[in-house]
Amino acid sequence: MSNDRHDEGRRRFMTGLGALGLGAAAGGLGVLAAGATGAEAAAVEIPEGSWPYKPLDPMKARKLGHWGYYQSSCSFGVFNSIVTCLRDEVGFPYTVIPTRMMTYGEGGVAGWCSLCGALNGACAAINLACDKEKALCDELLKWYVQHPFPSKLSNDLAANHQFLVDKYKSDKVLPQSQTGSPLCHVTVTRWCKEHGYASGSKERSERCARISADVAAKTVELLNDYHAGKFASANDYTDTTKQCRACHKKGKDFDAGQWTRGKMDCGGCHIDGKIKVVGADHYPPS
Amino acid sequence: MSNDRHDEGRRRFMTGLGALGLGAAAGGLGVLAAGATGAEAAAVEIPEGSWPYKPLDPMKARKLGHWGYYQSSCSFGVFNSIVTCLRDEVGFPYTVIPTRMMTYGEGGVAGWCSLCGALNGACAAINLACDKEKALCDELLKWYVQHPFPSKLSNDLAANHQFLVDKYKSDKVLPQSQTGSPLCHVTVTRWCKEHGYASGSKERSERCARISADVAAKTVELLNDYHAGKFASANDYTDTTKQCRACHKKGKDFDAGQWTRGKMDCGGCHIDGKIKVVGADHYPPS
Numbered sequence: 245m246s247n248d249r250h251d252e253g254r255r256r257f258m259t260g261l262g263a264l265g266l267g268a269a270a271g272g273l274g275v276l277a278a279g280a281t282g283a284e285a286a287a288v289e290i291p292e293g294s295w296p297y298k299p300l301d302p303m304k305a306r307k308l309g310h311w312g313y314y315q316s317s318c319s320f321g322v323f324n325s326i327v328t329c330l331r332d333e334v335g336f337p338y339t340v341i342p343t344r345m346m347t348y349g350e351g352g353v354a355g356w357c358s359l360c361g362a363l364n365g366a367c368a369a370i371n372l373a374c375d376k377e378k379a380l381c382d383e384l385l386k387w388y389v390q391h392p393f394p395s396k397l398s399n400d401l402a403a404n405h406q407f408l409v410d411k412y413k414s415d416k417v418l419p420q421s422q423t424g425s426p427l428c429h430v431t432v433t434r435w436c437k438e439h440g441y442a443s444g445s446k447e448r449s450e451r452c453a454r455i456s457a458d459v460a461a462k463t464v465e466l467l468n469d470y471h472a473g474k475f476a477s478a479n480d481y482t483d484t485t486k487q488c489r490a491c492h493k494k495g496k497d498f499d500a501g502q503w504t505r506g507k508m509d510c511g512g513c514h515i516d517g518k519i520k521v522v523g524a525d526h527y528p529p530s
Numbered sequence: 531m532s533n534d535r536h537d538e539g540r541r542r543f544m545t546g547l548g549a550l551g552l553g554a555a556a557g558g559l560g561v562l563a564a565g566a567t568g569a570e571a572a573a574v575e576i577p578e579g580s581w582p583y584k585p586l587d588p589m590k591a592r593k594l595g596h597w598g599y600y601q602s603s604c605s606f607g608v609f610n611s612i613v614t615c616l617r618d619e620v621g622f623p624y625t626v627i628p629t630r631m632m633t634y635g636e637g638g639v640a641g642w643c644s645l646c647g648a649l650n651g652a653c654a655a656i657n658l659a660c661d662k663e664k665a666l667c668d669e670l671l672k673w674y675v676q677h678p679f680p681s682k683l684s685n686d687l688a689a690n691h692q693f694l695v696d697k698y699k700s701d702k703v704l705p706q707s708q709t710g711s712p713l714c715h716v717t718v719t720r721w722c723k724e725h726g727y728a729s730g731s732k733e734r735s736e737r738c739a740r741i742s743a744d745v746a747a748k749t750v751e752l753l754n755d756y757h758a759g760k761f762a763s764a765n766d767y768t769d770t771t772k773q774c775r776a777c778h779k780k781g782k783d784f785d786a787g788q789w790t791r792g793k794m795d796c797g798g799c800h801i802d803g804k805i806k807v808v809g810a811d812h813y814p815p816s
Contacts, residue, residue: 288574290626340576340626347663348653352645354664355780356671357792358712359638359645367634368654377633378640385642426644427713429792436789443791444781494641495730503722505729506643506715513799 290337294375297471298333302461305329306398309362309460311408313453319349319361321453325460326369326467341372352428360428362452362459363388373467379475380466382507385426386479387462389509392420393435394454402454413446418454425512431455484511576623580661583757584619588747591615592684595648595746597694599739605635605647607739611746612655612753627658638714646714648738648745649674659753665761666752668793671712672765673748675795678706679721680740688740699732704740711798717741770797 305325312321324343331338346368348354349361366384371377394402399417401407419439423431432443432452441447469475480486488510495502591611598607610629617624632654634640635647652670657663680688685703687693705725709717718729718738727733755761766772774796781788 288622288626290628292628293630295628336574337626340574340623342576342578342581342658344579345654345657348657348667350664351780351791353649353653353671353712354667355791356668356712356794358794359650363639364645364650367639368631371631371634372628378636381634381640382642385639426639426642429790429794433790436784440784442782442784442788443779444788445784493729494637496728498722498726498728498731502728502730504715504719505637505641508642508644508715 288340290340294377295330295337295372296334297330297373297467299468299471300326300329300333300464302464302468305464306401306457306461307406307408310398310402310453310457313456314409316344316347317350317361318452318456319365320344320347321365321456322362322460322463323349323365323369325456326366326463327372329464330369330373338372357429357432358427360388360423360426360431360455362456363426365456366459366463370463370467374470376470376475379477380463380470383466383475383477383479384459384463385507386477386481388459389423389425390479390482392422393431393458394418394420394451395458398454398457401457402450407453407457412450413453414450416447416450418447418451423455425508427508430512481507482509482511485509488514574626576626580663581616581623581658582620583616583659583753585754585757586612586615586619586750588750588754591750592687592743592747593692593694596684596688596739596743599742600695602630602633603636603647604738604742605651606630606633607651607742608648608746608749609635609651609655611742612652612749613658615750616655616659624658643715643718644713646674646709646712646717646741648742649712651742652745652749656749656753660756662756662761665763666749666756669752669761669763669765670745670749671793672763672767674745675709675711676765676768678708679717679744680704680706680737681744684740684743687743688736693739693743698736699739700736702733702736704733704737709741711794713794716798767793768795768797771795774800 308325308328309322312324315321315324320343323346327338327341327343346361346365349359349364352358352361353364363385367377367381370380370384374380402412403415403417405412405415419435421431421435421438424434425431432448435441435451436443436445436448441451466475481489485507489507491501492504492510493502494505594611594614595608598610601607601610606629609632613624613627613629632647632651635645635650638644638647639650649671653663653667656666656670660666685706688698689701689703691698691701705721707717707721707724710720711717718734721727721737722729722731722734727737752761767775771793775793777787778790778796779788780791
């Protein structure tokens, strides 16, 4: 990349963030520290294992999560938020990570609506800063599936225009739903149907921006706790999941039902009376 | 990190790979280029946007994908495979990416069995090397959900001990299933139930190692095509998905059914007669 292109990118980025009062604090779609190039850069030593950590500010992560959603959606929003906080507190090596690398997670991977992009971005950031990434990711997902979103705090910040974007898609206090699942498809559908919003509505977008804020802040809290030696699981799997997993879990006994695996809420898809079965008269559509 | 620790990590890694005839070619859990540290490293300039590309070898990616599965499971396996190929062909800036950052994707994120980890690792690598990441990720998922796995090629390589690990969990020619879904839970359960293997069986692990190989190779083919100006979608969404999406897609009209979104196969969960509904007599388990 030429210096011109780099300077242009940096300028464009700084311009956007200058208006938000963040100065150099927030990361962008690229990584912008300038200096060593060529042979020096090629020989950079990146620490093995999880990277250094300093306590981060959950409110800063929350605001950057919301801001990042409006730059390049949920997955980038959360990943960029946490990596930016880490850059500001720790600096290198977080400065070498191009936060745009997680944009693919939008809409549960390119709109497939599998894993919630906010969770995907959060877990990738956890993995950089923690060597017990699976314990923290597990806790994050347990919390996510069983709490109402958007949180009251993010609702209040949005309604009072305390987030960092100039224009909200909506500044309403939005209704809450439990996501019930780490899957984008399930969380979006549940919220939209319960509250009468279309999936392409401004309110649904703003709901996901606030969830990006909530997930970024929670992730920082988990990382802070972990590095302070205070991490302990405060959430559990759903009752349905625990009951089903009495038999149906990863294991070696096929006949005992161990032909499956997973921790998602089984009742979301499998339990009679709860499943949204579509009748033959509805399919194919007329 | 001290030089001692670095050297130790490098030595340990090289020892493991030396036996495989790969020399310095394959990446490890850390990033191992040695040289600039401190102020120089902190000032490294990382290119904005997608990174430089050179054509990669799908067979090398396939073998490294299988190898990486046995180091740290599916998501790391595929991500490490592709980034290693990129390091070997392009070098910097891929040398600064710690491939261990994707280990969280194992088992659909810490065993939750959401997004298949092989896909998660592949998409993250695509995002580094391509600025049309969503088009390529979309194509990868379309291919993944509708083809039988493990592929004949990976089955043959395994049965003939042509992969890079010393000991396979199984060298059987494994039976194939369509995954039917980008979700770990669905693909594992379908394969296990269809073929009588437990989810914790050696054969299921080896099946996922071969899928990691298949996904790494396919991803490299997609990236090669894209950078040669030859990328075109060769796969489509499932018929069910297309029919349902006639109404049920992301959009602004709630009353028309646009209260949901997604591209996963709707029939996997929603269509009467296909859903694995569990009767009340089965729940809760006795």
